[in-house]
Amino acid sequence: MGSPVGRPTVTAMVPAIELVGVRRRFGDVEAVRGVSLTVERGEVFGIVGPNGAGKTTTLEMIEGLREPDAGEIRVLGEPVWPHPDRIQRRIGVQLQNSAFFDFLSTQELLELFARFYGPVSPARVARVLETVGLEGKAGARVSELSGGQQQRVAIALALVHEPEIVFLDEPTTGLDPQARRNLWDVVRAIHDEGRTVILTTHYMEEAEQLCDRVAIMDEGLVVALDTPRELVHALGPGGRVAFEGSLDGTTLGALAGVKEVHAENGGWELSTTSIRATLPALLALAEDGGREIGWLTVKRRSLEDVFLALTGREYRE
Amino acid sequence: MTGRVRAATVANVRMLVRDRTALFFALMLPILFMVIFGLIFGNSGNTKLDIGVAGGGLMAQAIERTPALSAHPGSAQAVAQRVRNGRYQGAVVVVGRRATLYYSNTYPAQAAMLRGVVQGVADEVNLAAANRPRVVEVEPVSVDSSALRYIDFLVPGLLAMALAQSGIYGVASTLVSWRERGIFRRLKVTPLPLPEFGFARLVLHLMLAMAQAAVLLLVGRLFFGVHLGVDLAALVPLVMVGALCFIAMGFLIGAVARTQQTADVIAQIVTLPMIFLAGVFFSIDTAPAWLRETSRFLPLTYLANGLRDVAIRGHSLPSTLPDLAVLGGVAIVLSLLSMRFFRWESQV
Numbered sequence: 001m002g003s004p005v006g007r008p009t010v011t012a013m014v015p016a017i018e019l020v021g022v023r024r025r026f027g028d029v030e031a032v033r034g035v036s037l038t039v040e041r042g043e044v045f046g047i048v049g050p051n052g053a054g055k056t057t058t059l060e061m062i063e064g065l066r067e068p069d070a071g072e073i074r075v076l077g078e079p080v081w082p083h084p085d086r087i088q089r090r091i092g093v094q095l096q097n098s099a100f101f102d103f104l105s106t107q108e109l110l111e112l113f114a115r116f117y118g119p120v121s122p123a124r125v126a127r128v129l130e131t132v133g134l135e136g137k138a139g140a141r142v143s144e145l146s147g148g149q150q151q152r153v154a155i156a157l158a159l160v161h162e163p164e165i166v167f168l169d170e171p172t173t174g175l176d177p178q179a180r181r182n183l184w185d186v187v188r189a190i191h192d193e194g195r196t197v198i199l200t201t202h203y204m205e206e207a208e209q210l211c212d213r214v215a216i217m218d219e220g221l222v223v224a225l226d227t228p229r230e231l232v233h234a235l236g237p238g239g240r241v242a243f244e245g246s247l248d249g250t251t252l253g254a255l256a257g258v259k260e261v262h263a264e265n266g267g268w269e270l271s272t273t274s275i276r277a278t279l280p281a282l283l284a285l286a287e288d289g290g291r292e293i294g295w296l297t298v299k300r301r302s303l304e305d306v307f308l309a310l311t312g313r314e315y316r317e
Numbered sequence: 318m319t320g321r322v323r324a325a326t327v328a329n330v331r332m333l334v335r336d337r338t339a340l341f342f343a344l345m346l347p348i349l350f351m352v353i354f355g356l357i358f359g360n361s362g363n364t365k366l367d368i369g370v371a372g373g374g375l376m377a378q379a380i381e382r383t384p385a386l387s388a389h390p391g392s393a394q395a396v397a398q399r400v401r402n403g404r405y406q407g408a409v410v411v412v413g414r415r416a417t418l419y420y421s422n423t424y425p426a427q428a429a430m431l432r433g434v435v436q437g438v439a440d441e442v443n444l445a446a447a448n449r450p451r452v453v454e455v456e457p458v459s460v461d462s463s464a465l466r467y468i469d470f471l472v473p474g475l476l477a478m479a480l481a482q483s484g485i486y487g488v489a490s491t492l493v494s495w496r497e498r499g500i501f502r503r504l505k506v507t508p509l510p511l512p513e514f515g516f517a518r519l520v521l522h523l524m525l526a527m528a529q530a531a532v533l534l535l536v537g538r539l540f541f542g543v544h545l546g547v548d549l550a551a552l553v554p555l556v557m558v559g560a561l562c563f564i565a566m567g568f569l570i571g572a573v574a575r576t577q578q579t580a581d582v583i584a585q586i587v588t589l590p591m592i593f594l595a596g597v598f599f600s601i602d603t604a605p606a607w608l609r610e611t612s613r614f615l616p617l618t619y620l621a622n623g624l625r626d627v628a629i630r631g632h633s634l635p636s637t638l639p640d641l642a643v644l645g646g647v648a649i650v651l652s653l654l655s656m657r658f659f660r661w662e663s664q665v
Binding site for chain 2: 063093100101104115117119
């Protein structure tokens, strides 16, 4: 279907995106305080973090919408600043709050944007509609589409000129769980076409599901950068044990391996460095006290635990 | 025009023709006014105006010969009294070289017309006296003013109003709404330079202005028999420059307003009083002096007067040059001001 874009050129070995010491201030607030990172060709790269972490500002500086105060940004080997228009033909951008011209159909909108880049190929427009799963909505006015469908139109507009890098800023924010999962499939389809995808999200789970590598941002800095798997592994062994049972919190805290105890949803959640040590101890405690355990699950660790470990703060979406 | 500017223009045309609200204000509202006012006052002026004449001389004779007027001789006191009690629409009292016109403001439209007609008659008499030795043989008949009805006065005024509204609202509201919603930001990450998009939008507005002129004048001609002596070489520049003037006004409002609501309110505050003070519906010739003075500062006055001269009085390009100069000058000043304040993006 989609033609791969990994063209065999001399720049093939150049990373998709390179940032070195990038800073940006808004008035008294330094939104981005020295970010350095490299995005390789063909990967899905995620920037995650809470609201206000500097994700969108970082993305906008790479896209050429905001000039950094300091630092260097290269896209496909070319410096973005001071002439962002040079790289804008090779990137496709979906902005956070997508808005469209009124009174145009999906197809007309795509053809208009395609025309900004050169002659319009109807076949390509049709293919892009298919990639985002809107082939049945070509004639529909964008204003009549659902939130999830509009978000897919925004992504289609970013794809219509076959860009090498696609920027998605919070693509699933505000969507219901089903629409969000559908959008994940769209991101995977773009990745399968060989394009580099860089996306921001404040859903840690989404980053784990979609991204080859993740940069965790907090207060304008990248606090960690690796594959989701490695980030979680770096926390060391352990996990979370959640269960329901009338046991005493202090006693639970004294169990082997337990670091933290939380009362959660009428049950308990233990954060442990060793599931192997904690689980038998917990079961023995219940046995000795003659207490029943209503239910028990062992949760694998997630990027939220990574965030907690790195910042000392609970992650809130 | 490059391909992408053409594409942007076509897209903008599509957006406009599907935007029923914009089309309503651009075309339907003026037509609606034409129908309503046309039905109420349309034929006033078609019947002869009754005018009392006191005194004699060239002026009195000229009035008697004017087809639009039905002259009734009488003493100065008697004819003035009949104007007061509504028997006559006006009275001319000639004493020596001085002709005083008495009229009633009960019917402003008629009064305005009467002023125009009598003034026209006086002009003809003076002109004749100045240029030709045999004054008596001059026939002081003004073709224009004899046929001038209220609807003839109204239609060019409504065209001026339509151009002003479409320019001011269309530009201000759209500009702010697109900026607020981040549409310009989105365009900024494409290779299309934003000024090219602005140019496409300008082309659209000028096309709309020409369409408004064509539709409103044709509707006036076909349904209300408006006398059209249109010289296209005079009409087209006037419509274009007039439209540019109000596009620039909308641009300035769009540049200073931060939200669409603010833009709409400012547009309203600017447009509505201007429509009335510039004499779109009724001539303000008979209004108090301060009001007439105010109207001289409104660009719409010049557009409405210019359009009347061209559309119903058959004036040609040279006689519209003063109006064109005012409208063009205002357009330039407003554009420069706008550029000083204009931003493509909302401030963070």
